[in-house]
Amino acid sequence: MANHAAPSSNLDQENSIEEEFDLIYGSESGWVEARTSCDHLGSLSADLTHIPTPDTPCNRCQHPSENWLCLSCKEVLCSRFVNKHMLQHYQQTGHSVALSFSDLSVWCFSCDSYLDAQVILQLRPVHEIAYILKFGEAPPSRTIQDPSMGNNKAEGSSSGN
Numbered sequence: 001m002a003n004h005a006a007p008s009s010n011l012d013q014e015n016s017i018e019e020e021f022d023l024i025y026g027s028e029s030g031w032v033e034a035r036t037s038c039d040h041l042g043s044l045s046a047d048l049t050h051i052p053t054p055d056t057p058c059n060r061c062q063h064p065s066e067n068w069l070c071l072s073c074k075e076v077l078c079s080r081f082v083n084k085h086m087l088q089h090y091q092q093t094g095h096s097v098a099l100s101f102s103d104l105s106v107w108c109f110s111c112d113s114y115l116d117a118q119v120i121l122q123l124r125p126v127h128e129i130a131y132i133l134k135f136g137e138a139p140p141s142r143t144i145q146d147p148s149m150g151n152n153k154a155e156g157s158s159s160g161n
């Protein structure tokens with residue numbers, strides 16, 4: 001009688017490969033959890049209600065899209081995947097917090113992490129404004145009550161209260 005080869009379980013192998021993938025690519029691809037606090041918000045611009053539009057080109061190389069907005073001085077600069085002008089700006093000025101015009105995420109260079117703009121109160125208004133500039137409507141969260149931001153798109157007909 002011939003011996004048949006024992007089937008080998010490869011569950012262990014798969015596990016370790018995934019772990020390695022996580023270590024190498026975890027912060028670049030895939031979802032990384034955003035921080036809900038940041039110690040570098042003190043240098044945010046005092047007026048984040050007036051910001052450049054999301055299609056503003058990079059101030060330095062004129063790269064046309066997917067740029068970052070410095071939330072300290074409102075300069076628009078390109079990403080690390082283009083000419084790294086936002087990264088250089090951080091290194092030269094110490095301005096840590098920037099908002100991505102490509103997906104409206106907020107990044108803190110000092111924390112080296114994304115920040116949750118829905119949770120951090122100082123970031124929420126500028127995130128909403130950027131969202132409106134990009135998509136033409138308010139973000140899906142419900143609590144927007146600033147009347148100065150309304151654009152006559154009243155949907156409810158009864159406004160007596």
Ligand SMILES: [Zn+2]
Binds near residue numbers: 038039041096110111
């Ligand atoms: Zn930070």
Ligand SMILES: [Zn+2]
Binds near residue numbers: 061063077078082085
């Ligand atoms: Zn650039």
Ligand SMILES: [Zn+2]
Binds near residue numbers: 070074075095
């Ligand atoms: Zn800046």
